[in-house]
Amino acid sequence: MKIYEATIVPLNEQAIGTAAHGSALFVINGDTLTINIEMHATPANLQHWEHFHGFPDGRDAQIATSAQDVNHDGFVDLPETGAVSGTTMVPFNDAPHEMDIPNDAYPVADANGDFAYTKVVPLAALSEKFKATFNDSDLDLDKRVIYIHGVTDDVDLPDTVAGAVGHYSTHVTLPIAVGKIVAVK
Template sequence: MAKMFASTCLLISVLSGFLFSCNQQAMQEGGVVEGQTVETTATEGEGMVYDVNLSSLNSEANDGRDVSGTARFEVRDSLLLITVNAEGLEPNTMHLQHLHSFETPADASCPPGMEADTNKDGIIDLIETRQSAGITMIPLHDNPVNMEIKTDTYPTTDNEGKLSYQKTVNLNELSSAYKEKFGMDIDLTRHVIFIHGVGSDASLPASVQSLPDVPAHVTLPVACGAID
């Protein structure tokens, strides 16, 4: 859900490919307008907030745990503040987390239930999410701007399986990197966020698919949320 902090206006400005529209409604400072879908955000002194609820996937493979949590993407001037908080994950483990979407102007969505399990092995693996969610696009690790997927700088859970991630990135740099890699501008509302990873001792069928040279237990999606 996107929330707009703005005064009465209709403003279109370009910030590294981001399109910002102010709502035509007078509001007191700190007020919000709910239920709006926006492509981007922000000018000086104003910002957008995208809140995401995370839903559990593959709980049986995750030792029966249901992952829950939230993510927030807040635009302030030329910065994007990213926050992810989740629980129910494999404890003391680094968990990959990414924004997924398509390399075309199409909206991603989380897997629509077990019908996404096309090979009927009881698991919705990373490759099976591609039909609804597309590919891995923006990594949420120590340096999202470098767009590197394979790295050991993703967040690690505590001994209770809780994950806390906060990162501030420069929108100009992220937009440039995104456009260079995918040939289009960023629209956060086209993406979903996945958190990946179960225990290395998880009993997974041999049919569970993953990225080349990456074990399936590392990439297995355990939570998903749409950025609406």
């Protein structure tokens, strides 16, 4: 059994008016990956995309901070996280092993901004899809970071905030919290 965890800290909290935070636990046991994520103080009554990000070449990803706001617009947007965190890899939605990132199958925060996500994922299916996408079947969780995304449409985002994906706006993809995944056992 392998166990990984992440302490998820706020990102963009001054700009969005809430300090989203939480924790994640990843347990690899035999042929399954169990994912548990608990979040607090996220924008309420809103779906929140969540993923692990990393570098396909195996470099160690780090969390983004305000230092990644390279255009100085007051927001660290999704493209600005790439320099330190890499690319979006595996979604934490209703079927992580399918690696279908832009969809509406992510957790929704309650009226208090809290949500919990638990999913047992078939590791062989996830590894196969991961290898087809990134040419490597090793998830390397301890080289990844977790991001939580999403703000309400009434948050005033300047035109300089980038990261729209398909028909999903920058309000959906804006990172609101991040955590470094570390090996525990």
